[in-house]
Amino acid sequence: MSSCLPEIVSHVYWIKKDKFLLETDTYVTWVLFAVEEGRFEYQIGEDCGVAEFGDVVVCPPQVAFYRNVLTSLSFHSITFTLPEGEPQQLQSLLAHRKIRLPQIRRLSENYSCLRRADQQISYSSDNQKLKQHYLADLWLMIAQQVLDFPDAGPFLEEDEIIRDVAIYFNNHAHEAIEIRDVAHRFGMTPVQLIRRFKNAYSINPLQYLTSIRVKQACRLLLLTEWTLDVIAGKCGYENGFYLSRVFRKVMGVSPSEFRKQNRY
Template identity: 40%
Template sequence: MFSPIRVLFHKYWLRRDRFLLNSDSYPLWTIFAVERGIFIYRIGEFKGEATTGDLVICPPNTTFERKIIDDLTFHFIQIAPFEGDQSMLDHSHPFINEAKLSVPPHNRERMRSTFQLMERAARLNFDQANLAVQQHLINDLWLLASNWDIDIENGLRSRKAVLDKTMKTAKEALLQKAFDNIPISQLAAELGLTSVQLTRRFRAAFGITPIEYVTQARMEKACKLLEETSLTLDQIAPVCGYENGFYLSRTFHSKIGVTPSEYRSSHRV
């Protein structure tokens, strides 16, 4: 059975002729998804060459040696299992036994379309980009490389999301207000629902609760600011909807699995 991955960070790199560091390690599961170009790598006992359609997977705190051979366009993705789902850490999982997955030939046309959408999503500002969309696209790519039937796995949930227009409105409102301390009960009332009804219908449409969606949006913005700025946690916290850096740090560590400082230092590609 397919086990989805939880996307914590996604960055698009266009035509790099070299890596900033030839060897590094990351505190999170990390994927280099190659759109174009070639690079060689060694991860623990595994070594090889990666090119278009390859997903090179590095476990946490593992030395990742790499060198670009031909100008590289790729997606840098950091992931984790969903809460309560540790199947990706099972020793039978491809993450443990393989350093690379490859999209098979019969899935390459779908792969190209997915890469185009991933690139577009990565280029948007956070307020425009939908975290759920990036989550779906990267899981779509993971499915392609795992050779699963995407239509069977994702069809039902996608139809629910399209059909429930009220929940689409709710999701847009949550993203707009994610960084303000707006009670879920207030949004529910604006939609003519109780908090329980909103939570139940939102989960049915998108697979997560409204509170989880808001937290994901806040974590995504915090990750972006940690990666792209030198702002302190106390400066980042109010921008992301938290009272101070202490509360942001506690939530960040709980949801992302590393401290904000560890996360910031890990983004050296």
């Protein structure tokens, strides 16, 4: 993993965008789009795909970045520079690609902290240092994932069926879902589904589904006064007790603690 960290130039948190101001843009620095909610399609050079929660899309300087919102999009846009000492191996792997980060809890904590820093509306050196810290941690996750799975992502032929499976999970996460039923729906055995899904997304289908549900639970905990049982029903779980077990395992805190700590 690289010991050289990027230096942040700017950070903006965009909330529920229905479209981009520019369909195609070119940046003078590196740029990273980190999705919190929604989905967008992109094309960078010959690489194209769809990004959602858990994905970051990295575009190098002076390369056209096409993007189109598919569903209402909340995301972090971070421009940054890389030091000259950054290994060429990592730069080449990052260029023109989407990276899926499976560390849901760590990712959510970084996003939450970046949102708070952004809401301070301050350009002080302390505020910039905070954002630099969170970018550095994101970068460590990205670097580890890229170096651990150098053949993942757009360097392999896109698995269209698995993309459809991921879309199905996103559209039906609030319902009871059995992996064997999903495998049958898409003409695979459970073993085939798990293998192909992990090859495409670096996590297994259940982890992916759980990440969607926990993210939705986080959103409802912060935006509503609903009880945990009601929220559980909106997130595909039988009751609040089961949601609480899953939530604590993923996020490291109980739903009530998360609600108390993150409302601002």
